[in-house]
Amino acid sequence: MGVLKDAMKTAGRARYTAAQGLRAAWYGGQYALARRRSAGFNRPGEPVFKPANAPDTKALRTAYFDLFRQDRANVEGGLYPDPVVTDMRLRDLPKSIRRAQAFLSDVSDVDRRRLDRNGTEVRTHEAADPKRFPTYYRQNFHYQTDGWLSEGSAEIYDHQVEALFTGAADAMRRAALAELVREVRRGDQRETHVLDLACGTGRFMAQTLRTMPRLNLTGLDLSPPYAGAARAAVRRWPQVEVVEGLAEQLPFEDARFDHLISIYLFHELPPRVRPKVIAEAARVLKPGGSFIIADSLQFGDDAGLDGFLEYFPEGFHEPYYKGYLKWKFDPHMAAAGFTSERLNLAFLTKVRVWRKQG
Ligand SMILES: C[S@@+](CC[C@H](N)C(=O)[O-])C[C@H]1O[C@@H](n2cnc3c(N)ncnc32)[C@H](O)[C@@H]1O
Numbered sequence: 381m382g383v384l385k386d387a388m389k390t391a392g393r394a395r396y397t398a399a400q401g402l403r404a405a406w407y408g409g410q411y412a413l414a415r416r417r418s419a420g421f422n423r424p425g426e427p428v429f430k431p432a433n434a435p436d437t438k439a440l441r442t443a444y445f446d447l448f449r450q451d452r453a454n455v456e457g458g459l460y461p462d463p464v465v466t467d468m469r470l471r472d473l474p475k476s477i478r479r480a481q482a483f484l485s486d487v488s489d490v491d492r493r494r495l496d497r498n499g500t501e502v503r504t505h506e507a508a509d510p511k512r513f514p515t516y517y518r519q520n521f522h523y524q525t526d527g528w529l530s531e532g533s534a535e536i537y538d539h540q541v542e543a544l545f546t547g548a549a550d551a552m553r554r555a556a557l558a559e560l561v562r563e564v565r566r567g568d569q570r571e572t573h574v575l576d577l578a579c580g581t582g583r584f585m586a587q588t589l590r591t592m593p594r595l596n597l598t599g600l601d602l603s604p605p606y607a608g609a610a611r612a613a614v615r616r617w618p619q620v621e622v623v624e625g626l627a628e629q630l631p632f633e634d635a636r637f638d639h640l641i642s643i644y645l646f647h648e649l650p651p652r653v654r655p656k657v658i659a660e661a662a663r664v665l666k667p668g669g670s671f672i673i674a675d676s677l678q679f680g681d682d683a684g685l686d687g688f689l690e691y692f693p694e695g696f697h698e699p700y701y702k703g704y705l706k707w708k709f710d711p712h713m714a715a716a717g718f719t720s721e722r723l724n725l726a727f728l729t730k731v732r733v734w735r736k737q738g
Pocket residue numbers: 517528553577578579580581583584600601602603606625626627628642643644645648
């Protein structure tokens with residue numbers, strides 16, 4: 381019996397390594413291609429990175445492999461099932477190839493905008509209604525074409541993010557999933573209401589529902605095309621809804637949710653908006669509920685990676701990222717009634733679990 385269990389564990393690990401290795405090669409290869417098609421970071425006017433603050437590639441590699449070790453341990457620990465590698469299945473291959481083509485053909489426009497240091501042409505986009513979308517929102521983030529405001533952007537967003545993180549984005553989101561599972565298991569998933577704040581295309585929602593299929597999950601995002609993509613991603617789960625709205629003005633009654641999660645939202649918000657989002661999160665959360673925030677590492681989280689974090693906003697249009705790197709969550713979270721409970725680093729992502737005082 382023990383021998384069979386060991387053999388299954390070994391086979392599971394081999395399957396996992398092959399699948400994640402394939403993803404890393406697929407997305408890492410495209411990242412390398414995209415870099416070759418882009419100008420270097422040494423044009424006039426660009427900051428010079430001295431050896432002292434150059435990204436530490438050894439620390440980066442170590443953190444990358446640690447992430448996958450942690451991910452596998454979570455699977456073996458029963459927190460979530462073996463990840464479904466949706467973009468690597470044979471039947472998904474034509475779609476993956478189409479997305480790769482769209483991503484790579486977008487690279488020269490992205491690079492041109494980077495060199496112009498301009499990510500605001502979205503303001504003149506026909507969908508960028510100033511009555512509906514705040515000014516800070518009507519611009520590019522990571523220089524993607526059309527900002528958050530087109531079907532085309534929503535179509536390639538997940539692919540772009542995976543290429544940027546050489547196949548690690550889903551695994552980083554699963555570090556947040558591990559915490560959400562721990563929280564939901566305090567009760568019955570069928571009676572638990574969770575909000576995914578800024579759900580994007582619903583990538584995390586689908587991973588969550590594959591793990592907890594009876595969960596009452598709501599997604600909210602301000603982008604109509606991204607919210608549309610999220611609805612498509614979760615259509616198999618009838619109890620789930622996706623709504624369009626502002627994170628700083630949530631369209632929900634007080635104490636509606638047991639748990640909240642937000643992934644990669646805060647670094648894209650201006651500093652004056654972040655406390656408003658935190659206050660709204662506290663309002664719609666039940667006393668004793670948790671708010672899980674997964675976002676980029678900040679300065680000092682992993683000293684070996686600080687140089688890399690500094691480099692990031694130079695290569696990508698991330699208007700609020702530099703300030704985010706030093707922004708302190710703690711006083712704002714405390715003011716809204718949260719206390720910090722757990723913290724976990726997963727490659728370039730930091731996951732923190734905050735508890736709303738009862
Ligand atoms: C980097 S994406 C992250 C999406 C998703 N959580 C993920 O894991 O990929 C940021 C998302 O935040 C949304 N967003 C930005 N500001 C927002 C706001 N004020 N209210 C609601 N959504 C917002 C964008 O539309 C976008 O889908």
